[in-house]
């Protein structure tokens with residue numbers, strides 16, 4: 001968390017506490033067991049239940065007031081404890097940002113998205129591109145982690161595959177949690193930030209978090225030999241603190257996700273290398289499919305845009 005964000009949070013916290021305190025006066029009249037409101041951090045949510053960390057670092061099981069939005073891992077909230085030490089979340093503090101996948105809120109107040117892909121299940125460019133579009137629209141930095149590289153007989157080919165992402169300014173880390181290749185270098189990248197790990201089931205998100213925070217002992221899949229796919233081992237998005245500062249957020253893998261909740265214009269603006277070319281096509285309403293004098297198609301022909309990226313663009317426009 002940057003200093004600015006921390007300062008901002010303090011200010012918001014003071015204001016929200018004031019509001020919550022005023023509200024709780026009314027509540028206390030009905031339920032004298034309620035204690036003073038506190039600020040907390042949502043660690044995870046299971047259905048309607050939240051695990052909230054108070055400022056002392058204790059975890060409190062909470063439910064949420066019905067009239068407030070759903071809170072998710074990373075949310076700063078105001079909550080009150082009851083006599084039985086359970087809690088009720090009464091307000092969500094303003095978010096810096098939030099991450100949605102298929103329209104569903106996943107986490108809040110993130111500094112960086114870490115998209116984990118692997119040699120098995122094998123990475124798919126269109127899935128990677130979808131995450132990049134989500135990141136671009138949420139204005140969140142994203143980097144790609146390629147795990148299980150020890151399974152590759154040709155690492156040069158793997159690096160070639162990802163060079164199109166490097167060329168548009170996205171960091172790519174190659175590592176093997178199993179063989180402990182590249183994990184130390186990666187560790188040095190993540191400190192002090194709130195990192196969310198995303199990607200298909202079975203790529204090794206929880207394994208990587210376990211490697212980075214060895215005291216955790218997260219549950220890890222026994223990968224199914226038959227399907228070579230993960231089994232959706234992680235079931236709830238959960239935040240873990242890095243002892244030296246920053247957080248790692250583990251999330252359940254998905255097999256696929258759609259961008260139904262984004263407009264075509266948002267999808268287009270999710271291709272960061274297309275952006276400088278916008279407005280340069282002959283037709284103002286160019287769809288960059290088959291129109292003459294199209295800046296995107298020209299860039300494709302000159303090699304400035306990678307054919308795989310353009311292919312994803314076309315397929316997403318058809319969905």
Ligand SMILES: Nc1nc2c(ncn2[C@@H]2O[C@H](COP(=O)(O)OP(=O)(O)OP(=O)(O)O)[C@@H](O)[C@H]2O)c(=O)[nH]1
Nearest residue numbers: 177178201202203204205206207221232233234253
């Ligand atoms: N060969 C190999 N296997 C690995 C590596 N890292 C993790 N695995 C294995 O991959 C499988 C899936 O790992 P998980 O960490 O559970 O994957 P996940 O991404 O958290 O999956 P979900 O929780 O279902 O989203 C496990 O059997 C791990 O032991 C690696 O570097 N190489």
Ligand SMILES: [Mg+2]
Nearest residue numbers: 205206233234
């Ligand atoms: Mg997992």
Ligand SMILES: [Zn+2]
Nearest residue numbers: 281286288294
């Ligand atoms: Zn065009």
